[in-house]
Amino acid sequence: MTLHTQETPPFPPLAAIGLMSGTSLDGVDAALITTDGIRVFDHGPSLTLPYDPALRAGLRDILDRAAHLPENDAALLAAEQALTDVHTQAVQALRAKAGNPRIDVIGLHGQTILHAPGRTWQIGNASRLSAATDLPVIHDFRTADVQAGGEGAPLAPLYHAALLHGHPTPAAVLNIGGVANLTLMTASGSVLACDTGPGNALLDDWMFRHTGQPCDRNGACARTGQVDATRLALLMAHDFFQKPPPKSLDRLSFHQALEQIASLSVEDGAATLTAFTAEAIARTPLPETPLHWFVCGGGRHNPTLMQALAERLSGTVQPVETLGWDGDALEAECFGFLAVRSLRGLPLSLPETTGVPQPTPGGKLTCGGIAPANRRL
Numbered sequence: 001m002t003l004h005t006q007e008t009p010p011f012p013p014l015a016a017i018g019l020m021s022g023t024s025l026d027g028v029d030a031a032l033i034t035t036d037g038i039r040v041f042d043h044g045p046s047l048t049l050p051y052d053p054a055l056r057a058g059l060r061d062i063l064d065r066a067a068h069l070p071e072n073d074a075a076l077l078a079a080e081q082a083l084t085d086v087h088t089q090a091v092q093a094l095r096a097k098a099g100n101p102r103i104d105v106i107g108l109h110g111q112t113i114l115h116a117p118g119r120t121w122q123i124g125n126a127s128r129l130s131a132a133t134d135l136p137v138i139h140d141f142r143t144a145d146v147q148a149g150g151e152g153a154p155l156a157p158l159y160h161a162a163l164l165h166g167h168p169t170p171a172a173v174l175n176i177g178g179v180a181n182l183t184l185m186t187a188s189g190s191v192l193a194c195d196t197g198p199g200n201a202l203l204d205d206w207m208f209r210h211t212g213q214p215c216d217r218n219g220a221c222a223r224t225g226q227v228d229a230t231r232l233a234l235l236m237a238h239d240f241f242q243k244p245p246p247k248s249l250d251r252l253s254f255h256q257a258l259e260q261i262a263s264l265s266v267e268d269g270a271a272t273l274t275a276f277t278a279e280a281i282a283r284t285p286l287p288e289t290p291l292h293w294f295v296c297g298g299g300r301h302n303p304t305l306m307q308a309l310a311e312r313l314s315g316t317v318q319p320v321e322t323l324g325w326d327g328d329a330l331e332a333e334c335f336g337f338l339a340v341r342s343l344r345g346l347p348l349s350l351p352e353t354t355g356v357p358q359p360t361p362g363g364k365l366t367c368g369g370i371a372p373a374n375r376r377l
């Protein structure tokens with residue numbers, strides 16, 4: 001499906017705030033975007049509010065136990081409330097930073113605590129956020145896709161496609177967050193997507209385990225290590241790499257990887273995990289070879305990883321800033337964009353992006369707590 005030819009534009013642009021709490025569990029990204037759900041008229045500003053260590057640890061604990069947690073678990077509800085309150089603060093700070101413009105809608109992704117075949121679960125209390133901000137909130141973006149038979153992820157591809165419109169193709173947008181995912185726009189304007197494998201999460205966990213640091217800052221540790229080819233081949237033998245796209249991952253999908261490299265030094269382990277992320281991306285089967293790879297997400301700040309990619313990919317590898325985009329805000333912008341698509345009833349996913357049988361709308365609207373006089377939607 002070609003986004004710009006099959007959808008009809010006449011719809012007023014809306015100002016949407018997108019909120020994304022990514023798999024790295026580092027904080028919430030918030031971004032303002034003006035869009036009709038097809039075209040993007042304006043970006044920014046954006047910001048990130050980090051989670052304090054207690055919330056991060058609470059989320060990590062819930063993520064590890066999510067498969068067996070009841071929805072009314074006390075620790076879960078406490079973490080969700082704390083998470084929602086940081087999201088509220090992010091909205092307030094962003095509105096102030098933008099000079100308090102009119103906002104039409106919030107797109108709340110929430111924090112994924114479980115993503116398995118047939119079930120995807122994001123926490124974040126949409127009613128509480130709506131009441132605290134006096135704004136309508138679109139949330140639960142992934143369930144409709146999963147219920148229709150899709151993977152429920154990635155959902156950024158239609159946003160990437162909207163941004164790539166008019167740029168030379170074939171081109172790919174590569175998001176390297178905790179998990180990595182890519183969107184390919186083919187020469188004919190079709191969109192294909194999938195998660196590719198680990199992003200930074202394994203490397204973060206490795207560094208934390210060995211050094212107490214949250215990540216391999218600027219790839220300094222990996223740069224001094226050697227890639228262990230045998231261990232890398234073992235990591236690449238994971239079932240995920242045998243499946244064709246579209247396909248998606250949970251943050252914990254590669255939980256055994258750190259045990260597989262446990263005997264390596266911290267430097268060689270970091271080098272091997274960095275190569276693992278790059279190798280998984282390079283081996284993703286695509287119908288066309290991108291001329292350009294535009295990289296967003298925290299991984300683009302890691303020069304050792306960017307070099308590992310450039311060595312393996314035949315097209316150019318550049319941060320999305322080359323195109324004038326903000327690679328730290330893109331996912332948050334995406335959920336503002338998708339909130340507007342949801343309001344319009346437009347698809348959020350396609351067979352080529354999540355494997356869903358047909359283009360599928362999604363997201364749920366809550367106006368919990370908004371005074372009726374203030375309800376514009």
Ligand SMILES: Nc1ncnc2c1ncn2[C@@H]1O[C@H](COP(=O)(O)OP(=O)(O)OP(=O)(O)O)[C@@H](O)[C@H]1O
Nearest residue numbers: 022023024177178179200215217218297298301302
């Ligand atoms: N200067 C840097 N050097 C190395 N790594 C970095 C640097 N800056 C950020 N990162 C990496 O980027 C990660 C955060 O990336 P990002 O914010 O894109 O993740 P996310 O949005 O939580 O993930 P996802 O896209 O999977 O939801 C950090 O955990 C760290 O590993």
Ligand SMILES: CC(=O)N[C@H]1[C@@H]2OC[C@@H](O2)[C@@H](O)[C@@H]1O[C@H](C)C(=O)O
Nearest residue numbers: 023112115153154155156179181331
């Ligand atoms: C289930 C879930 O939350 N997946 C995230 C995660 O982080 C990156 C990758 O895995 C991607 O599939 C997705 O996020 C982006 C925003 C997406 O849906 O496109």
